[in-house]
Amino acid sequence: MADNADRAAEIIENRLEGAIGNIRVPDTVASDPECEDCGIEIPQARRLAAPWVTTCIECQGIRENKMRHRR
Structure with a gap:
């Protein structure tokens, strides 16, 4: 017989699987x-790991910092 902790763990696992399944990786490749x-x-290592990127790591960091400050 499953207790509350088992049921909670199952619910969490199902929600995580659903969330992971909804993640979409862009299928476009930056030319x-x-x-x-x-x-x-x-x-090249960055382009191989994430072929859709259009910015270097430094510029991407700047973009992300700007987005954090806009909220």
Whole structure:
């Protein structure tokens, strides 16, 4: 017989699986190997790990910081 902790764990697991299943990775590939913000070449390792990126790590960090401050 399942207790409340078992049922709660099952609910959490189902919700996590649903959330993970809803994550969509862009299927587009950036054609330009250069960062669209600063023009520096995006490292190959970054382009292989995330082929859709259009910015270098530094510029992406700047974009994310700006988004945090807008909220």
